[in-house]
Structure formats: structure tokens, C-alpha cells
Amino acid sequence: MTDDRVAAFLAGDRPDDVALYLAADRVSNLDALLDQPAVHPAGDGALLVVDGETGRSVFQRFTDEDAMAFTGEAMGRDGHVDATLTDGTCPDADGEGDHEPRFVFSFVEEQNEEVGGLYERGDVVHAYAQCSCGTAYSDTWVVDER
Secondary structure, X not given: OOHHHHHHHHOOOOOOEEEEEEEHHHOOOHHHHHOOOOEEEEOOEEEEEEEHHHHHHHHHHHHOOOHHHHHHHHOOOEOEEOOOOOOEEOOOOOOOOOOOEEEEEEEEEOOOOOOXXXXXXXXXXXXXXXXXXXXXXXXXXXXXXX
16 A cells, blocks of 8 residues: 555545554564555554445454444543554553553544534544553544644
8 A cells, every 4th residue: 555545544535444553563463464455554553544344344353343332432532643543642641651552443524514513624534542551542633633
């Protein structure tokens, strides 16, 4: 996969796709994963940008969790996910211990002025992360505002 596919996703131009970041410790053979056409090296792991159905399936395979159940859990806790989807700030980070994202699941909703709020200002990125400490959290932002 080229950087173009990732850049297009982060720019809001791939609303039918999802992005999945997997830290290296989530993957038994990172090199083999990176040989796949839809995978890009990112952070200390891999970033996939694939169609939504494939993304949910890949998410379950690598995390042993249902994507929709996970996003529901993560929505209950605000944190910060970097615009690259490979880093973040865990809301439980207290200066001690490891607080790096183990994985991030993300999708984009197109601008919708009728809904208002963030959606009125532009395409919106939704990102759901699980920290290495186990905390699930979410972040939402307007494309080009981060």
C-alpha cells in the first residue's frame, strides 16, 4: 500500500474504508503482515486501510474483539489519538508505566451540515484505541483541524 491510500483516508477521502493500526507486539509476524498490499509500516507497527467489512474482520482476527463492541466500550472514555492513528494519550496515563496504543480502529464520516456540530464543519474522523494498560478510549476530530 502506498502512503497515498493512508493520506486519502486521513484527508476524509475514503469514507467507505476503515483504518486499523496494530502495534508490533499485537502481530506475531510483522514482516509477513507488511508484505500484504493493504498494509503500511507506521509507528512501531502496521497501518491497514481497507474496506469497512474487511477491516472489521481483520480487527477481530488481530484483537479477538468485535469491532462494534469495542467501539461502544471505547466511546465511554475520552482520550487523545494522534492524527496519524499510531500514537495517543491514554486518559489513565499517570506518568508511570507503559501507555502506548496497542491498536487503533478508525473510520471517517462525511460532512453533514444537517447534523450540526463537528459534522457541520467537515469530514469527521472517529478513532478508538486500546492502551497497553488495557484502557479503551476514543477521540473524534474534524479533518484538517488537527
